Amino acid sequence: MATGSGHPTRHPAGATIYSVAERAGVSIASVSRVLQGSQAVSEKTRKRVLEAADELHYVPLAAARSLAVRHHEAHGLVLPELSGPYYSELLMGFEYRAAELGQSVVLMLAEGKADLPRAVRKLATRVDGLAMLGSSAIPDETVSALGGSKPVVLIAGDEKATVDTVSSENTSSAREITAHVLGHGRTRLLFVGDPTVSPDIRDRYAGFVAAHASAGIVAAEAVTVSLREADGTALADRLLRGDLEADALVCANDELALAVMVRLRGSGLRVPEDVAVVGWDDVMTARYVEPGLTTVRQPVRELGARASDLLHERITGSAAPRGAQVIPTHLVIRSSCGCPPPPVAVRALP
Amino acid sequence: MATGSGHPTRHPAGATIYSVAERAGVSIASVSRVLQGSQAVSEKTRKRVLEAADELHYVPLAAARSLAVRHHEAHGLVLPELSGPYYSELLMGFEYRAAELGQSVVLMLAEGKADLPRAVRKLATRVDGLAMLGSSAIPDETVSALGGSKPVVLIAGDEKATVDTVSSENTSSAREITAHVLGHGRTRLLFVGDPTVSPDIRDRYAGFVAAHASAGIVAAEAVTVSLREADGTALADRLLRGDLEADALVCANDELALAVMVRLRGSGLRVPEDVAVVGWDDVMTARYVEPGLTTVRQPVRELGARASDLLHERITGSAAPRGAQVIPTHLVIRSSCGCPPPPVAVRALP
DNA sequence: CTGTTAGCGCTTTCAA
DNA sequence: TTGAAAGCGCTAACAG
16 A cells, blocks of 8 residues: 555544643533533633644543433344344334434344343443344343333334334234235135244234135134245245145245245246235335235334334333334235236336 | 423433442442452352342443443444345444454444534444444545544445555456456446445456456446446336447446346346346345346455454554455356356255 | 442533 | 532442
8 A cells, every 4th residue: 555654543542521621721611511512602612612622633432421411322222133124124214213313323133142131231231222123032021121121112022011112014914915815816825934933923924814714714824934035945845745735825024935936936836827925025026026026015114213213202201101003014016916917118116 | 280300201210339239238349340240259249239230120331331441342333324235234244243242333324314424423422443334425534533533444445544444355356257248258348337436336347347458358438327226227228228238237236237137128138148237246136036147245244244353453452454454255157147047946046 | 358439521510 | 601519320449
């Protein structure tokens, strides 16, 4: 490199409010005032302080402020991990809203943590409240204990006494998409996904069952596989081998649905002619595959935003009634369910 | 109406090290010792303290500890946003590594922030060091200023005097993938993407040019479009209208490549027969489309991990030489480049 | 092994 | 409009 750095940059102690005050020739109280944008400061003082702070490269220490004001100005968020668009969208919604509220966000990923309860407690140590995904595998007692000491909102989890809850609608959308498939004349539908894995999936299966009930037929047991692509591929193979029989698959999420679909078609089965496939989430790939995947779109971003909102309300004490908030979802009909594909010219558009 | 003191909050002040000490009948020093896992405590004291802490639902205040020990035990990370797998992977790598190092991660998304420099400075206030994506649109002077006061690592950005840098290899992979396409007998290649947008893309274009030079032909100017799906679609239309001519497209990322490909095929052009398309990143969709997208896989996760590592080294003062670290990438050949597709049975496998 | 005691850097009365 | 001073909760000498 051209800039032969002669001296490695050191990161020494750094300026404090005291050094700034000294340099500006005022008291630390005045420095604090101008830095907090207090009105009661003379223009002269303000200017001096700002200059001094600038010259000293003053970077305040949030910890000291937090200690003094007795809150962190930060929201914690616990997610299982970040693959797929679901968690990312959630996180984006959360972060944007938190930022609007002037709160930092401290993120923790649950997967792979050796001692999850410990990790969560540590997180709790540095935030004013925390949100977590219902599926983060955090023991119930940990959640409850936390809920006792600071605001906690559970995302897509079950209602609990000490915490708030926000989730997206599942049961009736599941009922709707199932009814749609039944409406195509399919009769041997399978629900693919493990209802015990999360409240979301449990509710989706409930909707699946309800739609069958309305049609006067009894729904099959859920085919309990987890949500990874590999599971979808394996499931497709079971169908191909004849271990399983179905003319339509209602999958718990899109990744599963896509994997199944690709494997099925790769092996000569037609989708949707031989077997229809629908998913959940509306990931990007859902509109790239052939045929386009019929699915349910969740307002995941808004879910995240609501979580941050709720947290803030709790923290600042706006005593809303504790309870569950549900955000609506909606069907995205493409052609994997048996509907005719749209004209070619617009096929690639969402 | 109640007076100002009447908070409706169910989350009152909470226990402190003092209340725990009192309850346990020991000094705060002893409490601190057992909580820090210090060896020099009698079993009896330890037990008492732990009990007291438990009974009181004691949650330590990280801010107080930070103030006392003079560091935050947190790494900051600035990302533009979180759509697509790239940033998520990066973040996962970063978080996992940070956790291993005992550091929390404070995340900030740059996109949509009104006053970005201010936001970043605020972030700097609560972390011991921070990593940011080169493409986060943070003004150079802000980065440099920050680099002067605490460790900063730039991810996929240009080398700077005051900060460390980590990026994945671009130029020679771009050269390689371009040479591969040229090897298929294509001669009118177009590079799609804006080299001015990020050092990554600039370097990829450089590799594109270099490959042409090696083949004794002169590379075309880059077709400067941004990286969204919509831009890919628009680009495809330009090709279809004949505004642009090419028998192969080297796209700056997969999303662009996929959008182009889908549009082209939707309008009757054959890929790769009429025009080959290759991308960069190896996103999930890349192996779901037909034909499978030839692309370059980046070790994005490791990039994130290295960033956290570097940060930690700097923070703890292990004075490594400042400079740029480069992580290798590799080609993923599928069939959008003109290579024959694999046998059907394994088509869906990565 | 335990307790006492200074701070860490900032905010915030309270007086002036 | 300003400054002095008292904490915020925790850690880490330093004695005992």
